[in-house]
Amino acid sequence: MHKFKDLEIWKRSRLFCSQIYSMTSKFPDSEKLGLTNQLGRASVSIPSNIAEGSSRKSNKDFSRFLEMTLGSAYEIETQILIAYDLRFISELELNDLDKELTEIIKMISKFKSTLKI
Template structure:
């Protein structure tokens, strides 16, 4: 069992989630139940799945939750690009967020690979 609060991937993804909440707070209010909700839920899913997986008794189970976290990260990236297409967020901010997201994905993938399954 791993202590999720000590994992850098959890710390970075938690910070990333806060950034998503801040950015989506300026999106049009008529998107409250649309892209805002989708982005927030997917971003929350990243650190949540890392935390949940860390509680599992086997590395195989943990690895499965890390895969889900990575999937949520790609979902967020897609939603950020769509948000830029719709003019809700500028390209510079999308670039900044996707760079952080790519770092989280790489770190999570490397960590997953290091688990002895």
């Protein structure tokens, strides 16, 4: 069992989630049930799945939860590109979010590879 609050991937993904919420607060009201909701749910699922997975008794179970976090990360990657296409975010915002998300994905993948299954 891992202490999720001590994991850098959890800390970083939690901050990233806050960035997503800040960004989507500027989206048009018509997107509240669309892209805003999707991005919020996907960003919350990353630190949430890390926390839930860390409570599992086996590394195999934890690894499965980390796999779900990667799925959510790639979902966010697609959604921020769509937000950019729709001109909801600037190129600079896109690049900043993409850079941070790429780092989180690398960290999750590396951590997952260290788990003895």
